[in-house]
Amino acid sequence: MPKVLIVGAGLSGLTTAYALENSNFDVEILEARPRLGGRIYTLKDKNYNLELGATWFGLQHTSLLALIKQLEIPYKHQENGREAIYDFRPKGNLERFQIPKQGPPTYKIIGGTSSLIDKLHQEISASIHYKEVVNSVKFDNHFIVETEHNQFKADYLVISIPTQLLAHTIEFEPSLPESFKVLLSKTHTWMSDSIKFSVAFDSGFWKNERFIGTLMSQHQIIQEMYDHSDMDDLQNALVGFLNSSYSVLSEKERKAQFLKQLEGIFSNNTSSISTYADVNWRNEKYTIHEEAESLVPHQNNGNARLRQVFFDERLFFSASETAAQTPGYMDGAVHRGMEVADLLLKKLV
Numbered sequence: 363m364p365k366v367l368i369v370g371a372g373l374s375g376l377t378t379a380y381a382l383e384n385s386n387f388d389v390e391i392l393e394a395r396p397r398l399g400g401r402i403y404t405l406k407d408k409n410y411n412l413e414l415g416a417t418w419f420g421l422q423h424t425s426l427l428a429l430i431k432q433l434e435i436p437y438k439h440q441e442n443g444r445e446a447i448y449d450f451r452p453k454g455n456l457e458r459f460q461i462p463k464q465g466p467p468t469y470k471i472i473g474g475t476s477s478l479i480d481k482l483h484q485e486i487s488a489s490i491h492y493k494e495v496v497n498s499v500k501f502d503n504h505f506i507v508e509t510e511h512n513q514f515k516a517d518y519l520v521i522s523i524p525t526q527l528l529a530h531t532i533e534f535e536p537s538l539p540e541s542f543k544v545l546l547s548k549t550h551t552w553m554s555d556s557i558k559f560s561v562a563f564d565s566g567f568w569k570n571e572r573f574i575g576t577l578m579s580q581h582q583i584i585q586e587m588y589d590h591s592d593m594d595d596l597q598n599a600l601v602g603f604l605n606s607s608y609s610v611l612s613e614k615e616r617k618a619q620f621l622k623q624l625e626g627i628f629s630n631n632t633s634s635i636s637t638y639a640d641v642n643w644r645n646e647k648y649t650i651h652e653e654a655e656s657l658v659p660h661q662n663n664g665n666a667r668l669r670q671v672f673f674d675e676r677l678f679f680s681a682s683e684t685a686a687q688t689p690g691y692m693d694g695a696v697h698r699g700m701e702v703a704d705l706l707l708k709k710l711v
């Protein structure tokens with residue numbers, strides 16, 4: 363059986379493995395982290411689902427929706443209430459405004475986005491090797507892929523790690539064309555500059571008929587905040603993004619600043635806070651390299667040259683940013699993950 367090695371067990375890599383299930387390929391996955399999902403990360407704490415990575419999708423995300431439906435994963439509308447708070451402090455006050463009638467609805471997965479990753483994991487029989495950080499790829503009729511302690515052989519190679527990270531971390535022999543390496547290093551990794559927080563409370567004391575937690579601010583630590591309660595309201599939670607200028611602080615210091623802002627908004631009524639967590643994605647070394655150049659959001663995302671195949675058409679790149687449809691988003695990861703699986707299946711014909 364020809365061997366396919368997939369580097370990266372994020373949504374794209376797992377989607378390819380899922381689409382190759384029951385094919386005549388022997389599939390193996392190498393994952394740097396001790397967990398699956400990459401930029402999808404739902405932290406389970408005290409029965410709460412704290413969303414710290416990708417969350418929302420829309421009807422235009424057709425590849426993702428098709429997969430979610432096929433896997434029978436329940437999802438629901440993101441409700442934002444009728445009013446939002448704009449926090450103009452310290453240059454102004456807290457002000458309420460009506461949220462304009464919403465455009466197309468957005469959705470999220472019930473129980474957290476990691477349910478999608480867990481379901482894909484259940485569906486695939488490929489062996490997954492955790493904590494295997496790929497650092498070199500050699501090709502001479504077949505691939506030899508090296509991690510710090512191990513070597514893996516393969517007939518086909520799918521690399522699903524973010525393209526900008528790839529440019530800084532994996533050596534190829536023979537070398538990839540110089541112009542292609544430049545393109546990789548100048549392809550923005552969506553959301554790699556963000557700090558996402560999630561906070562759960564014992565009660566949903568802030569919610570009323572009009573306001574359910576939607577907040578915007580420019581000069582405070584919380585930049586955007588939305589309701590993240592579960593359908594049955596067993597979970598009272600808020601989720602959002604912190605101002606990235608606070609990335610120099612530790613998580614503990616950010617939490618203190620976060621609570622200070624929230625107390626001002628909720629009139630010191632935050633005693634029922636149960637769990638706070640955030641992830642500063644800029645410090646996630648398996649998402650973005652510390653020396654990666656700052657790029658314009660979505661720069662080069664979806665560039666057709668990222669979908670070039672190399673080494674006798676046996677090496678594929680498949681991170682979301684390489685996708686022809688909605689690159690950078692979960693939908694892009696699924697779209698490209700499926701496309702690469704199709705290209706591989708054609709090799710068997």
Ligand SMILES: Cc1cc2nc3c(=O)[nH]c(=O)nc-3n(C[C@H](O)[C@H](O)[C@H](O)COP(=O)(O)OP(=O)(O)OC[C@H]3O[C@@H](n4cnc5c(N)ncnc54)[C@H](O)[C@@H]3O)c2cc1C
Pocket residue numbers: 369370371372373374375392393394395398399400401402414415416417418419494495496497522523524527531552553554556557558643648649680681682683690691692693694695
């Ligand atoms: C905070 C945040 C919020 C987001 N919000 C949304 C949203 O609301 N909606 C939306 O559609 N999208 C959102 N996104 C984007 C979405 O998460 C991504 O598009 C999608 O998850 C990318 O999947 P991927 O498999 O292409 O890449 P990744 O998820 O980055 O997976 C790559 C995998 O490769 C592994 N890896 C890296 N280096 C190596 C190595 N050398 N060797 C082996 N393995 C390696 C990583 O650990 C990771 O598991 C968000 C992202 C973030 C960070």
